[in-house]
Amino acid sequence: MASKRRLSFAQLLDRHAQVAVRVGVRPTPGQQVVMTVNQELLPLARLAAKHLYLAGASNVTTIIDDDELTLARYRHASDAAFDQASGWLFDGMAAAFKAGAARLAIIGDNPGMLAGQDRGRIGRAAAARAKAYKPAIECITSGMINWSISAGATQAWAKQAFPELSDRAALSKLWKAIFAASRADTEDPIAAWAEHNATLSARKAILNQSRFSALRFRGPGTDLTVGLADGHVWAGGESTSHSGAIFNANVPTEEVFTTPHCQRVDGYVTASRPLSLHGTIVDGIAVRFENGRIVEAKAEAGEETLHHLLSTDEGASRLGEVALVPHSSPISKSGLLFFNTLYDENAACHMAVGQSYAKCMDGGKTASKEELLARGANHSDVHVDWMIGSGAVDVDGICQNGDVVPVMRGCEWA
Amino acid sequence: MASKRRLSFAQLLDRHAQVAVRVGVRPTPGQQVVMTVNQELLPLARLAAKHLYLAGASNVTTIIDDDELTLARYRHASDAAFDQASGWLFDGMAAAFKAGAARLAIIGDNPGMLAGQDRGRIGRAAAARAKAYKPAIECITSGMINWSISAGATQAWAKQAFPELSDRAALSKLWKAIFAASRADTEDPIAAWAEHNATLSARKAILNQSRFSALRFRGPGTDLTVGLADGHVWAGGESTSHSGAIFNANVPTEEVFTTPHCQRVDGYVTASRPLSLHGTIVDGIAVRFENGRIVEAKAEAGEETLHHLLSTDEGASRLGEVALVPHSSPISKSGLLFFNTLYDENAACHMAVGQSYAKCMDGGKTASKEELLARGANHSDVHVDWMIGSGAVDVDGICQNGDVVPVMRGCEWA
Numbered sequence: 001m002a003s004k005r006r007l008s009f010a011q012l013l014d015r016h017a018q019v020a021v022r023v024g025v026r027p028t029p030g031q032q033v034v035m036t037v038n039q040e041l042l043p044l045a046r047l048a049a050k051h052l053y054l055a056g057a058s059n060v061t062t063i064i065d066d067d068e069l070t071l072a073r074y075r076h077a078s079d080a081a082f083d084q085a086s087g088w089l090f091d092g093m094a095a096a097f098k099a100g101a102a103r104l105a106i107i108g109d110n111p112g113m114l115a116g117q118d119r120g121r122i123g124r125a126a127a128a129r130a131k132a133y134k135p136a137i138e139c140i141t142s143g144m145i146n147w148s149i150s151a152g153a154t155q156a157w158a159k160q161a162f163p164e165l166s167d168r169a170a171l172s173k174l175w176k177a178i179f180a181a182s183r184a185d186t187e188d189p190i191a192a193w194a195e196h197n198a199t200l201s202a203r204k205a206i207l208n209q210s211r212f213s214a215l216r217f218r219g220p221g222t223d224l225t226v227g228l229a230d231g232h233v234w235a236g237g238e239s240t241s242h243s244g245a246i247f248n249a250n251v252p253t254e255e256v257f258t259t260p261h262c263q264r265v266d267g268y269v270t271a272s273r274p275l276s277l278h279g280t281i282v283d284g285i286a287v288r289f290e291n292g293r294i295v296e297a298k299a300e301a302g303e304e305t306l307h308h309l310l311s312t313d314e315g316a317s318r319l320g321e322v323a324l325v326p327h328s329s330p331i332s333k334s335g336l337l338f339f340n341t342l343y344d345e346n347a348a349c350h351m352a353v354g355q356s357y358a359k360c361m362d363g364g365k366t367a368s369k370e371e372l373l374a375r376g377a378n379h380s381d382v383h384v385d386w387m388i389g390s391g392a393v394d395v396d397g398i399c400q401n402g403d404v405v406p407v408m409r410g411c412e413w414a
Numbered sequence: 415m416a417s418k419r420r421l422s423f424a425q426l427l428d429r430h431a432q433v434a435v436r437v438g439v440r441p442t443p444g445q446q447v448v449m450t451v452n453q454e455l456l457p458l459a460r461l462a463a464k465h466l467y468l469a470g471a472s473n474v475t476t477i478i479d480d481d482e483l484t485l486a487r488y489r490h491a492s493d494a495a496f497d498q499a500s501g502w503l504f505d506g507m508a509a510a511f512k513a514g515a516a517r518l519a520i521i522g523d524n525p526g527m528l529a530g531q532d533r534g535r536i537g538r539a540a541a542a543r544a545k546a547y548k549p550a551i552e553c554i555t556s557g558m559i560n561w562s563i564s565a566g567a568t569q570a571w572a573k574q575a576f577p578e579l580s581d582r583a584a585l586s587k588l589w590k591a592i593f594a595a596s597r598a599d600t601e602d603p604i605a606a607w608a609e610h611n612a613t614l615s616a617r618k619a620i621l622n623q624s625r626f627s628a629l630r631f632r633g634p635g636t637d638l639t640v641g642l643a644d645g646h647v648w649a650g651g652e653s654t655s656h657s658g659a660i661f662n663a664n665v666p667t668e669e670v671f672t673t674p675h676c677q678r679v680d681g682y683v684t685a686s687r688p689l690s691l692h693g694t695i696v697d698g699i700a701v702r703f704e705n706g707r708i709v710e711a712k713a714e715a716g717e718e719t720l721h722h723l724l725s726t727d728e729g730a731s732r733l734g735e736v737a738l739v740p741h742s743s744p745i746s747k748s749g750l751l752f753f754n755t756l757y758d759e760n761a762a763c764h765m766a767v768g769q770s771y772a773k774c775m776d777g778g779k780t781a782s783k784e785e786l787l788a789r790g791a792n793h794s795d796v797h798v799d800w801m802i803g804s805g806a807v808d809v810d811g812i813c814q815n816g817d818v819v820p821v822m823r824g825c826e827w828a
Contacts, residue, residue: 050489
């Protein structure tokens with residue numbers, strides 16, 4: 001594309017911010033916005049603030065994180081400190097969301113920030129934070145508000161993704177990949193997203209009409225039949241909040257996804273990419289399912305971390321999500337491993353153990369937890385995605401009457 | 415002092431942070447802390463976080479401001495946006511304080527940040543913010559919690575204070591002055607503050623025993639008799655929160671201060687230093703009082719801004735504070751004008767129009783507003799200090815029986 005070569009970094013950053021706002025969160029006129037960002041990404045947050053105000057936001061409150069402030073506690077606080085969290089801040093966010101505020105998260109986490117810190121303290125701090133954050137998170141996951149996650153390249157993340165490059169080259173390469181994934185480097189990113197969202201909508205519509213009872217994944221080291229929950233709904237692309245605001249919760253997003261039946265998954269599957277979990281790389285994952293449950297789990301690296309995840313609770317060893325991503329998606333084509341779920345989950349077909357999504361069940365927002373469980377929706381305190389798709393994987397849809405329909409071939413839509 | 419020359423900038427910054435924590439806010443073991451800071455001062459905030467945790471804080475939540483994020487609204491938002499404020503954040507802070515959190519503010523404002531922006535919008539945004547912030551501010555001013563304000567040098571502030579210097583030299587000079595004022599450059603800053611607080615306590619005790627009915631200020635362009643409120647109390651140095659935590663609300667602080675009688679101030683006074691008010695420099699202030707009220711107010715520069723201030727409400731043209739600061743204070747000796755009240759008010763004897771302090775009245779925290787007014791305490795929505803002291807000003811105390819006692823000569827304790 002001609003425009004690609006002409007755009008400066010500043011122009012690309014501005015377009016990327018514009019996508020985060022006009023494709024992602026899409027504030028309504030007069031709406032307040034809660035933005036979170038790491039201090040290293042302040043230049044991107046400033047551009048996002050500009051576009052939020054231009055789009056009609058009345059007041060943007062930005063909560064800026066800093067790795068060194070987080071680490072100060074690990075380095076200097078007493079042991080008793082790690083059961084505390086900033087509850088007042090999260091309660092405030094929940095109040096803001098209930099009063100109609102939107103949410104824009106700009107992420108760029110350092111995957112290894114807490115490497116070397118005490119595992120017990122990390123776990124306690126994460127648990128205290130999760131508990132304190134829950135009321136605000138529920139406003140987001142319940143579909144109450146328009147919200148979105150975009151990313152920016154930080155130095156530590158870039159070095160994790162491209163350890164063989166210099167700091168400068170790694171950062172530049174990660175930004176380039178981020179701009180490609182957000183379509184900021186196309187001639188008209190907003191138009192490109194309109195087209196992309198239309199494609200995802202058409203794909204969702206076909207899958208929802210098909211009402212498959214199961215999907216079957218076959219490829220090297222993989223022959224897995226994933227039953228789909230009764231009354232499952234395919235989601236992806238644009239969402240609509242309770243108040244009718246339309247938004248893209250993730251930038252980028254390439255997936256359409258739905259709810260597996262947590263009792264009806266059988267066979268074996270080999271992960272196609274490594275997984276970054278709590279600062280540990282889990283690679284070469286191979287698991288076997290019986291009646292929806294993982295009964296055997298191996299990994300060439302990080303196996304202990306994988307076992308720890310799967311034993312979190314009953315639902316942690318069952319599936320909560322299955323997602324289809326074409327092998328030709330821009331992120332897949334980049335061939336990069338980002339060590340960040342926002343990106344890596346959009347590179348390939350994937351599945352997640354743990355909690356399922358209410359919006360991926362017919363009537364899911366009003367049905368009781370018991371009813372959803374009875375229909376096959378999984379429940380857990382965790383939700384962890386891992387990639388199972390590659391150019392060598394085929395996906396079939398198994399119809400209610402037993403007919404088998406090709407869905408993907410070499411992970412391209414059939 | 416030998417140590418002065420040996421300390422690196424990093425060491426001085428660490429000691430300055432230590433003073434902010436161990437002299438200023440003094441967290442109690444297990445206490446949560448709400449810290450606010452401008453992003454330009456993040457290195458200082460990181461050191462403050464370290465010392466907060468070392469002092470026993472359990473969790474420090476840092477709210478980081480950024481001038482560019484603030485300006486984004488003025489540059490890009492619709493006019494209707496300026497009546498909105500981040501109420502959810504301030505409500506959250508109030509909840510934190512009520513649950514026992516302490517507060518550390520690290521300031522370094524750019525005095526000219528909003529220069530060139532629409533005055534009406536600035537006023538509306540300030541009013542919306544003041545209203546939203548009120549519940550949190552009341553937790554602070556009522557004495558509920560331990561809190562403190564320290565400062566750091568930002569580039570814009572440094573250039574305002576030292577416009578004749580290069581950016582680098584101005585910043586360096588401002589940091590040097592800040593380290594001197596916080597005693598970070600002394601051999602043992604904590605011990606220096608213990609001694610300083612003891613001196614301020616002794617001075618308060620003498621003045622509280624004296625029970626003057628008025629103070630008389632005489633100097634070039636000044637002959638002002640400031641009646642003191644019935645049951646006034648001298649404050650300064652350390653404060654004690656409702657829960658018994660001891661803290662220094664301001665670093666630096668050199669003043670002892672009390673409540674004037676808002677009906678009994680007569681004579682004329684000439685300001686000894688310019689005043690920075692909402693981004694305007696008001697210089698050459700000369701005012702005349704009759705029965706407590708300013709009946710004539712002139713300024714060589716910024717007179718309109720001064721008149722606007724004095725006409726805010728009935729109490730804005732009467733005194734709410736009178737403060738004594740020796741001419742030999744470190745800030746006074748520096749000879750610098752900081753364009754920042756935290757510093758400039760500690761350079762010279764000063765007075766403030768507007769709201770009085772409850773803690774500067776006997777039983778002030780429990781007495782009704784009407785009772786306090788009847789005893790001479792002033793009430794207003796504003797509180798603005800200006801400097802009236804200099805080496806040429808004498809202060810006499812007028813006793814209940816009419817005797818006159820020298821209090822300061824050339825603004826040194828007599």
